[in-house]
Amino acid sequence: MPILSAQGLKKYYGKEPNIVRALDGVDIAVESGEFVAVVGMSGSGKSTLLHMLGGLDKPTDGKVIVDGYELTKMSDEQLAIFRRRNVGFVFQNYNLVPILNVYENIVLPIELDGNTVDEIFINEIIDMLGLSEKRDNLPNMLSGGQQQRVAIARSLAAKPSILLADEPTGNLDTKTSQDVLGVLKMTSTKFHQTIVMITHNEQITQLADRVIHIEDGKIVREGRG
Amino acid sequence: MALAVTVIIAIAVCFLTVLFSYRYIRKNFDSIDRVLDSVLARNTDLSLEAAADSRISKLTHKAVKIIQMSEMDISKIRQEKEIIQSFISDMSHQMKTPLSSVAMYTDLLLEGNITEAEGQEFLLRIKNGTEKLQWMMDSLVKMSRLEVGAIELSPVPLGIKQTIADSISTVYGAAARKNIFIHTAYFEDVLLLHDRKWTSEAITNILENAIKYSLPDNKIDISLETLPIYTKIRITDYGIGIAPDEWNSIFKRFYRGRNAKGVDGAGLGLYLASLIFEKQGGYILVDSKPGIYTTFSMFLQNCKK
Structure with a gap:
C-alpha cells in the first residue's frame, strides 16, 4: 500500500484564455520508505506538486491521499494539525525562525502540537547532524550547510513518516550539497521515513530509489534509480 | 432545618459529581477501547478522528502509526524475499554458461579423437570457465554474508x-x-x-x-x-x-x-x-x-x- 498517492491531480491558475496549467493530470504513488526524486525545469510544476502532496495548497481537481487520509477532504484546521504530525518540510531557503536559537527552532513543531519534547531523541538528532556545538546559536551565526542541517533536524523532530524537500540543496555549493544529502539519506533510513525531494541536480538523483521527470505539469518519464 | 437542607444539597452535589466523573471516564475508556479494536483489526481507517486537537485524537494518531509501522515491516520482509528470489534466479542463470562450457569441453576431451593442439585449447577453455566460476563463487560468498547479515559490519x-x-x-x-x-x-x-x-x-x-x-x-x-x-x-x-x-x-x-x-x-x-x-x-x-x-x-x- 503506497503511503502517499495522488490521482488525476490538477492545479489551474487564472481563467481561459489565460489559464495556467501548473499541474495537468498527475498520478503518483510513493511506497513507504521510498526515496523519490522529482526532477524538472523551473516552471514545470514540481513545486506545485510538492505543495499539494504536503497539504500546503488545494488542487483544482483530483485526490491526494497521505497515510490513509484524504487531504482534499480536510478543513484548513485539520490540514494544519495533519501536517504538524505527519509531514516534515525542508525548503531551499531553510525557513528558520531568526529570533530562536538552534535548539528552539528544532523543537518548535513539537511545542506547537502541545507535546512534551523527547529530549533523548532530540539530542540524538542534534548529535547525528553535527550540531551539538551550535545548540545555542542563532541561525544568522551559521553557514548555509549548517542552517539546512538545522532545518532537517526540525523536520525530524516530530517523527513524521514523510519528508518533503523542495530543492534542499538549491542554495548550497556542490560539496555542501553532498554532505547535506548524505545526512538526509542517513536519517531517513534510520527513522524509516519516506522522502519526496525536488531537485534539478542530476548528480544528486543518484541517491534516490526512483526518479520522476516532470514537464509542463505532466510526468514524462519515470525510472528506477 | 437549614442544616438538613445543606446536608442534602451537599450529598446531591457529591452524588452528581461521582456520576458525571464515572460517565466521563467510561466514555474515554470506550474511545480508547475503540482505538485499540482498530489496531487489532489493522484498520488504519480511523480517518479524521486523528486530525483534531484533542487527547483522544493524539492517541488515535499514535495507534495509526503503530499499525503502519507493522505494515511497513511486513512489506519490507516481502521485498527482501523477492530480492532473494530474484538473486537466486539471476545467479543460477549467470553460472549456467561457464558451467556448460566446462561440461562440454570435458566431454570432448573424454571422447578422445582430437589433436594435441585441440586438447590444449579445450583445457584452456575449461580453465577459463572454472576461473570464472571460482570468481563468482567468491563474490557470492561475500555477498551472501553481507546480505543475509551473517556478518555485521562493525564501523x-x-x-x-x-x-x-x-x-x-x-x-x-x-x-x-x-x-x-x-x-x-x-x-x-x-x-x-x-x-x-x-x-x-x-x-x-x-x-x-x-x-x-x-x-x-x-x-x-x-x-x-x-x-x-x-x-x-x-x-x-x-x-x-x-x-x-x-x-x-x-x-x-x-x-x-x-x-x-x-x-x-x-x-x-x-x-x-x-x-x-x-x-x-x-x-x-x-x-x-x-x-x-x-x-x-x-x-x-x-x-x-
Whole structure:
C-alpha cells in the first residue's frame, strides 16, 4: 500500500484564455520508505506538486491521499494539525525562525502540537547532524550547510513518516550539497521515513530509489534509480 | 432545618459529581477501547478522528502509526524475499554458461579423437570457465554474508590512510602489469567510522574497475577531502568512462555497462562496494565524461569530536 498517492491531480491558475496549467493530470504513488526524486525545469510544476502532496495548497481537481487520509477532504484546521504530525518540510531557503536559537527552532513543531519534547531523541538528532556545538546559536551565526542541517533536524523532530524537500540543496555549493544529502539519506533510513525531494541536480538523483521527470505539469518519464 | 437542607444539597452535589466523573471516564475508556479494536483489526481507517486537537485524537494518531509501522515491516520482509528470489534466479542463470562450457569441453576431451593442439585449447577453455566460476563463487560468498547479515559490519573510528593503503597494495600488481601509476595526493590521516576489512574490499573493487577500464600507461588519482559530516574519498581514472544515463544502473547487481562488453566481469564489484558503504551509513556517487574521466566519490562519516 503506497503511503502517499495522488490521482488525476490538477492545479489551474487564472481563467481561459489565460489559464495556467501548473499541474495537468498527475498520478503518483510513493511506497513507504521510498526515496523519490522529482526532477524538472523551473516552471514545470514540481513545486506545485510538492505543495499539494504536503497539504500546503488545494488542487483544482483530483485526490491526494497521505497515510490513509484524504487531504482534499480536510478543513484548513485539520490540514494544519495533519501536517504538524505527519509531514516534515525542508525548503531551499531553510525557513528558520531568526529570533530562536538552534535548539528552539528544532523543537518548535513539537511545542506547537502541545507535546512534551523527547529530549533523548532530540539530542540524538542534534548529535547525528553535527550540531551539538551550535545548540545555542542563532541561525544568522551559521553557514548555509549548517542552517539546512538545522532545518532537517526540525523536520525530524516530530517523527513524521514523510519528508518533503523542495530543492534542499538549491542554495548550497556542490560539496555542501553532498554532505547535506548524505545526512538526509542517513536519517531517513534510520527513522524509516519516506522522502519526496525536488531537485534539478542530476548528480544528486543518484541517491534516490526512483526518479520522476516532470514537464509542463505532466510526468514524462519515470525510472528506477 | 437549614442544616438538613445543606446536608442534602451537599450529598446531591457529591452524588452528581461521582456520576458525571464515572460517565466521563467510561466514555474515554470506550474511545480508547475503540482505538485499540482498530489496531487489532489493522484498520488504519480511523480517518479524521486523528486530525483534531484533542487527547483522544493524539492517541488515535499514535495507534495509526503503530499499525503502519507493522505494515511497513511486513512489506519490507516481502521485498527482501523477492530480492532473494530474484538473486537466486539471476545467479543460477549467470553460472549456467561457464558451467556448460566446462561440461562440454570435458566431454570432448573424454571422447578422445582430437589433436594435441585441440586438447590444449579445450583445457584452456575449461580453465577459463572454472576461473570464472571460482570468481563468482567468491563474490557470492561475500555477498551472501553481507546480505543475509551473517556478518555485521562493525564501523569503528579508525585512520583511513591504512585502509586505503591496504587496497592499493592489493591492486598494485594488476596496475603494474598495465603500467598504470596510482597517484595519491597528500592528505592528513583522519579518523572515520568504518570497518577496515570490508571498506578496503570496497575500495579495492573501485580501484580494480579503474584499472580494468583504463588503457595501459595511464594513471589513477586518489584524493581525500573532509566535509563537516562526511569525508569524501575520490578515485579518478582516465579510461572509457560511463554515460550519465547509466549512472543510476551501474551499482545494480549483475549490471554491465554498455562500454564494458568484451571486458571480463560479472557486474558484482560496484554492487558489493555500494552495499558495503551503505551498511556503514555512507554512500557512493559517480561522475564521468565518457572517454575522458570517471570519478567515484565514496563518503564515510567523520567521528564526532
